[in-house]
Amino acid sequence: MNILVTGGCGYIGSHTVLALLEAGHKVTIIDNLCNSSREVLERIKNITGINELTFVEMDIRDADGLEIVFNHYKFDAVMHFAGLKSVGESTKKPLEYYDNNVGGTAILLNVMKHANVKTLVFSSSATVYGDPISVPISETAPTGGTTNPYGTTKLMIEQMLSDLYASDQSWNIARLRYFNPVGAHESGLIGEDPGGIPNNLMPYITQVASGKLDELSVYGDDYDTADGSGVRDYIHVVDLAAGHLKALDKLEGLATYNLGTGKGYSVLDVIKAFEDVNDIKISYKIAPRREGDIASCYADPTLAESELGWKANKDINQMVRDAWNWQSKNPTGY
Numbered sequence: 550m551n552i553l554v555t556g557g558c559g560y561i562g563s564h565t566v567l568a569l570l571e572a573g574h575k576v577t578i579i580d581n582l583c584n585s586s587r588e589v590l591e592r593i594k595n596i597t598g599i600n601e602l603t604f605v606e607m608d609i610r611d612a613d614g615l616e617i618v619f620n621h622y623k624f625d626a627v628m629h630f631a632g633l634k635s636v637g638e639s640t641k642k643p644l645e646y647y648d649n650n651v652g653g654t655a656i657l658l659n660v661m662k663h664a665n666v667k668t669l670v671f672s673s674s675a676t677v678y679g680d681p682i683s684v685p686i687s688e689t690a691p692t693g694g695t696t697n698p699y700g701t702t703k704l705m706i707e708q709m710l711s712d713l714y715a716s717d718q719s720w721n722i723a724r725l726r727y728f729n730p731v732g733a734h735e736s737g738l739i740g741e742d743p744g745g746i747p748n749n750l751m752p753y754i755t756q757v758a759s760g761k762l763d764e765l766s767v768y769g770d771d772y773d774t775a776d777g778s779g780v781r782d783y784i785h786v787v788d789l790a791a792g793h794l795k796a797l798d799k800l801e802g803l804a805t806y807n808l809g810t811g812k813g814y815s816v817l818d819v820i821k822a823f824e825d826v827n828d829i830k831i832s833y834k835i836a837p838r839r840e841g842d843i844a845s846c847y848a849d850p851t852l853a854e855s856e857l858g859w860k861a862n863k864d865i866n867q868m869v870r871d872a873w874n875w876q877s878k879n880p881t882g883y
């Protein structure tokens with residue numbers, strides 16, 4: 550297929566572009582590079598040996614520019630990763646988040662409609678479940694109760710997509726709810742490149758391991774979990790990318806899938822796995838809970854397995870190994 554990938558230079562987008570190219574698809578990336586680097590394109594070409602990858606530096610809110618691109622390339626489908634994703638930043642700059650994520654998606658959908666491209670795979674998040682009533686979380690669990698503007702943008706976009714589908718059932722839309730993507734391609738050539746001090750656990754750990762940061766703060770040891778630290782469903786980004794290809798293959802109508810492993814690991818479990826696999830000590834201290842965090846969040850991933858034939862294959866040891874491989878080969882990112 551001929552596929553447009555918005556945000557394809559970013560962390561998850563780049564791994565998905567790689568998988569799409571390896572599966573024989575034709576790919577065009579649109580990215581404004583606000584949180585990524587052009588260097589990603591060279592790395593993808595190096596890994597795949599495929600040079601036919603088109604890149605357009607553009608903001609998805611540029612409706613006129615988008616229209617020209619759609620008219621020129623005649624896409625079959627769109628994978629939409631572009632957006633802002635920092636929970637903390639979203640509380641300080643809510644308007645930027647609503648404008649980019651919600652406004653940008655509305656503009657993209659409008660251009661798709663005019664171009665009669667009605668197949669979309671969208672990056673949603675487990676954050677739409679808010680503080681879940683119980684775990685594992687299935688797709689039928691209630692959504693809402695998001696605790697920050699970023700999460701609310703994902704919820705609003707999900708609603709926009711369901712309203713769009715209700716108005717016109719010739720659309721095919723997958724809303725993929727990611728749990729906690731970590732790790733990197735095994736080559737160590739592409740990976741997560743957070744600017745500044747990372748907010749997320751895995752990049753923080755790898756930067757403590759490399760000596761860039763002194764010590765990890767474990768945010769809370771008094772949650773209602775086995776060891777008191779927060780539990781999450783970490784999923785290898787290569788597995789996550791594969792889920793997008795399966796969703797595209799099977800897509801019919803409006804569908805919503807959890808992409809997670811179904812296993813929950815605590816912060817202390819992740820530290821231990823990292824230390825054991827990579828033979829590096831991680832210096833950490835117990836710190837107060839982080840505002841807005843929940844105790845436990847992991848997926849019931851059975852729907853994606855039964856309907857898409859997809860399931861995550863890579864375990865926590867591969868996640869911490871590949872995260873460290875990427876960090877140690879790219880100490881300053883791209």
Ligand code: NAD
Nearest residue numbers: 556559560561580581582583584585608609631632672674
């Ligand atoms: P990322 O920041 O690495 O990638 C996003 C890409 O979109 C970047 O390359 C950025 O430059 C680009 N971009 C942002 N706004 C744009 C715009 N207006 N026009 C064009 N390009 C734009 O983030 P990621 O981790 O790869 O996440 C991809 C998607 O998955 C996002 O929508 C994110 O909200 C969602 N998601 C991420 C996580 C996670 O933990 N990483 C979890 C759940 C959902």
Ligand code: UFG
Nearest residue numbers: 674675676727728748749750753766767768779780816842
């Ligand atoms: N944590 C620490 N120390 C840190 C960073 C994180 O102890 O320095 C803990 C958190 O308290 C939490 C766990 O590690 O228990 C995971 O935290 P992350 O920040 O890595 O991930 P979150 O689960 O908070 O958030 C992620 C994405 C969000 C997304 C959410 C739900 O960052 O974008 O998953 O999908 F909304």
